Each structure stands twice: as structure tokens, then as C-alpha cells.
Amino acid sequence: MSIPPPPGPRQPEDFPGPHAQGQYPQGPYAAPQPQGAPPPPQFPYGPQGLHGPQGPYPPYGPYGLQPPAAGGTVNGVAIAALVCGLLCFLPAVGLVLGLIALWQIRRRSERGRGMAIAGSVLSSVGLALWVLSLSTGAAADFWEGFKEGARGNTVLALEEGDCFDSPDGLVGWAIEADQVPCSQEHDGEVFALVTLPDGAFPGDDSLVDTADDRCYALQDGYAMDAWALPSDVDVYHITPSRESWDYGDRVITCVFGNRDADATLTGSLRRDESTLDADQVAYLKATHVLNAALDQIPLEEAEEDLPGNQKWAGQMSEALAQQSGMLREHEWPADAERPVTKLVGELEKAEAAWAKAAEADGLDAFYEHSAEGWELIDARKTVTARKALGLATIPPTFDEGESGSESGTGGGNDGADDGSLEV
Structure with missing residues (x-):
């Protein structure tokens, strides 16, 4: 933050400067007073220049500079504190500057004690208002108003x-x-x-x-x-x-x-209740149950953590049972009923295989039953049902380059198989 210079006396470049006793500058700006004449009237002044009625005595110098006063220069930190207090931005800074200014003024015999006190008081009030606005939600109301005004770009x-x-x-x-x-x-x-x-x-x-x-x-x-x-x-x-x-x-x-920062998208990616029919939504909601279980696959292989993998196999079995139940309960269109029923049969077999993997006695048995479970939830087994329901029919691809279950992104209907997003 830049601090303005103190408003003390400043001489213009062409001002003649100080004079010895009995010598005065020429011109209308500073004339000697006759001996015994009353002193010139004093005018109040402030940081903006002279204020009040103008008499026969013009400002000090051709630029309206303030006359020097006794007591030293005005403390610059006091001015900064007053500015922060008046504008109510950075109130905490204004309070700190005011306290620093009071300490400097007392130590250096400078002027500006009133400004320092005023800046400290105003900053304290501003700080209190900030705390109050945050605690009462006024700042949030301001933000909502700002967003409303900023709509469009x-x-x-x-x-x-x-x-x-x-x-x-x-x-x-x-x-x-x-x-x-x-x-x-x-x-x-x-x-x-x-x-x-x-x-x-x-x-x-x-x-x-x-x-x-x-x-x-x-x-x-x-x-x-x-x-x-x-x-x-x-x-x-x-x-x-x-x-x-x-x-x-x-x-x-x-x-x-x-993914490419220089590329764009075309067309909406929205596929929810607002763009899909009831049958499509029912099918996709059922697949999300299995996807959620697949997201919890252990990071360690069964050789390193067999109990953890068996626990997850049990979660897979439960998810498949829930998915099968959701598909059986829905009333499907005539052309989709047969492929969906066939799919449910495969899912129920997968449920049994994963249940056996969860209770397997040893590593070899676990791998045997889990391998069967993976085969039964192969994504390609869902293509017929998806086609009957009018959904995308190209399975998403994975980093390993193999098709998996319904889970995954990056499939689409364009046949792209050059990458995928992990869900």
C-alpha cells in the first residue's frame, strides 16, 4: 500500500526561500506588516487545502500550499491510518497503523495525533462491522447480489x-x-x-x-x-x-x-431424467449399484491382503443381489423384457460366485471363484439389453485395454477406444 506524503509545507520551485530578519520576498504573497499593526487573521485548513471564507490574505504561495505551523511535520503513518479508517477497507490495517502513529508521534514530537486517533476509532468500527456482517450473513447477501449483477459473462x-x-x-x-x-x-x-x-x-x-x-x-x-x-x-x-x-x-x-486443453466439446453430455425415458433411467440406476461396489476394489492384491479382498467380494455379492432385484421389479417394454431377464440370470450367477469368493478357504479358491465372478459381469453381456432400451452399446475402455463391467467412462457410440476416465 502506498502512503501519501504528509500535507506539511512544501515550497514551489520559484519560491525565493528563507530570508534573514528584516528581509521579505517580493510580490503579493508575503508582505511585511507595519510596526504595531494587528496580526493577520488565521484561517482553518486541512488536508484538502484551505477552507473557510477568503479574506484579503491569499493562500501561502502560488499553489495554495499550507502555511507552516509549530510542532514539527505531520506523521505520515497517521495520515495512512485516517485514510484506511475513512474508506473502511482493510480496517485491521488502519487500526494497527493508528497505534503505530501514536507511538511515533509521542516519540518524535510530530503532529497528527488527532488523525491517528480518528483512524484507529474508525478502523475499530469498520472491523466490528466486518465481523458482524460475516456472523449475520450480510456478506453472503452481498455476494448473492454481486453474482446477480454479474450474470451473463x-x-x-x-x-x-x-x-x-x-x-x-x-x-x-x-x-x-x-x-x-x-x-x-x-x-x-x-x-x-x-x-x-x-x-x-x-x-x-x-x-x-x-x-x-x-x-x-x-x-x-x-x-x-x-x-x-x-x-x-x-x-x-x-x-x-x-x-x-x-x-x-x-x-x-x-x-x-x-482432456486436450486446445480442444472443445460439441453437444450436451446430459443423460438424466430430463433427457431419458423411465425404462432407461431404471436400468441405469440399477447399474450404478454395481459401479459403486466396483469403486471400492482394494488397492492391494489378494496375495497381500486376502481378508480385505474377501470382504470386498462380499460387497460385490450384495451389490449384485440388489441390482438383480431392481431389474426384476421393473416392468420392461416387450422388446426389452427378454434380454433384461437373461441379463438378470447372469447377474444372479455372478452374485453366487462372489459370495463363494468371500468365503473361500485359501488364496487359490478365492481366485477361482472371483475369476468366475469377473467373467459373469463382463460388460459385453449387457449390450443386447442396452440396445433394446436405446442406450449406448459400445463398452467403455480401461487403461489395461480390456472391457470390464458396466462401470467406466469414455465409451460413447463413436467406437473410440483410445482411453478412458476412471470412475
Whole structure:
């Protein structure tokens, strides 16, 4: 922060300077008074220059400079404290500067004690108002009003389902966001908004971790059919900054974007109740149960942690039982009833295989039953049912280059098999 110079006396370049006793500068600005004449009237003045009625005595010098006064120069820190107090920005800084100025004035015999006291008092009031506004939600109301006024071209205005272009890209600081129709090329598509609880700023790293966890968990609610996501799509997020947090910003914006920073997306990726029919939604909700269990697969192999893998095998068996029940309970269209019923039979066999793996007596038995379970939930076994329901029919690909269960992203209907996103 720059501090303005003290408003003490300053001589113009052409001012003649000090004079010996009995000598005076020429011109109308400083004339000697006759002996015995009354002293000239005194005018009040302040940091903006002279104030009050103008008499026959003009300001000191051709630039309206203030006349010198006894007691030394004005303390510059006192001026800064007063400015901070008057403008109510950085109130804590104004309070600290005011206290420093009082200490310096007392030590250096400078002027400005009134300004230092005024700056300290005003800063204290401003600080109290800030605390009050944060505790009562006034800052949050201000932030909502600001977002409303900023609608149209900033990331603050983005809502679920919006497609937008960002001149700053999807990595780093994002400020501008020009909303465009999803049917044309765009940088990102918003698929979820996460509202965070109030409290102290959690830090950038913590916000990023939270955004990763929440956004990846929420993508299935917007793009229910993971097979329909193109292989070049990835998840991005926009998080509050420390500054916006202080004003009440508590929203994480979850965004689909292209993995290639120089590439774009075309067309909406939304696949939920608003774009799918009831039969498609029922089928996809059932698949999400198994996907959730697959997400919990142990990081260590069975050789390293057999009990942990057996526990997970039990979770797989339970998920398959739930998925089979959901598919059996739904009333399917005539052309989809047969393939779905056949699929349910395969899932029930997989349920039994994973149950045996969970209770296996030894490593070899575990591998035998789990291998059978993996084969029975091969994604290719679901293609017929998916085709009958009008869903995507090309299984997503994995880093290992093999098709797996219904879980995964990056399939789509374009036959792409050059990569995938891990769910």
C-alpha cells in the first residue's frame, strides 16, 4: 500500500526561500506588516487545502500550499491510518497503523495525533462491522447480489446444464465465462454445483481435494450412462478463491471438459431424467449399484491382503443381489423384457460366485471363484439389453485395454477406444 506524503509545507520551485530578519520576498504573497499593526487573521485548513471564507490574505504561495505551523511535520503513518479508517477497507490495517502513529508521534514530537486517533476509532468500527456482517450473513447477501449483477459473462453466473466458453481456459484462474448453446462448440459444460458449509477458508489444497471427491461422485447423476461419455472427456472444477470466500462464495462448480486443453466439446453430455425415458433411467440406476461396489476394489492384491479382498467380494455379492432385484421389479417394454431377464440370470450367477469368493478357504479358491465372478459381469453381456432400451452399446475402455463391467467412462457410440476416465 502506498502512503501519501504528509500535507506539511512544501515550497514551489520559484519560491525565493528563507530570508534573514528584516528581509521579505517580493510580490503579493508575503508582505511585511507595519510596526504595531494587528496580526493577520488565521484561517482553518486541512488536508484538502484551505477552507473557510477568503479574506484579503491569499493562500501561502502560488499553489495554495499550507502555511507552516509549530510542532514539527505531520506523521505520515497517521495520515495512512485516517485514510484506511475513512474508506473502511482493510480496517485491521488502519487500526494497527493508528497505534503505530501514536507511538511515533509521542516519540518524535510530530503532529497528527488527532488523525491517528480518528483512524484507529474508525478502523475499530469498520472491523466490528466486518465481523458482524460475516456472523449475520450480510456478506453472503452481498455476494448473492454481486453474482446477480454479474450474470451473463462470469463463472459466478454458471448453473447446472450451462455450456460456456472460457477465454482463460479450464485450468488455472477462471474469471470470464460466455454462455453458449450446448449444440455448438464450447469449452465446458456444468454438471453439478456443490455448496460448502460456512466457516474459515479451508485452503486451496483442501478445496481441490473436496472438489475432486464431490465432482467425480456427482457426474453419474448428470451423465447417468457412462458408456455415452466420449473418451476425451474429463472432469474439471471451479473453486472459490480466498478473496471470494470472504464475501460468501461457497460454491464448487463441477464441469465436463476436453482432456486436450486446445480442444472443445460439441453437444450436451446430459443423460438424466430430463433427457431419458423411465425404462432407461431404471436400468441405469440399477447399474450404478454395481459401479459403486466396483469403486471400492482394494488397492492391494489378494496375495497381500486376502481378508480385505474377501470382504470386498462380499460387497460385490450384495451389490449384485440388489441390482438383480431392481431389474426384476421393473416392468420392461416387450422388446426389452427378454434380454433384461437373461441379463438378470447372469447377474444372479455372478452374485453366487462372489459370495463363494468371500468365503473361500485359501488364496487359490478365492481366485477361482472371483475369476468366475469377473467373467459373469463382463460388460459385453449387457449390450443386447442396452440396445433394446436405446442406450449406448459400445463398452467403455480401461487403461489395461480390456472391457470390464458396466462401470467406466469414455465409451460413447463413436467406437473410440483410445482411453478412458476412471470412475
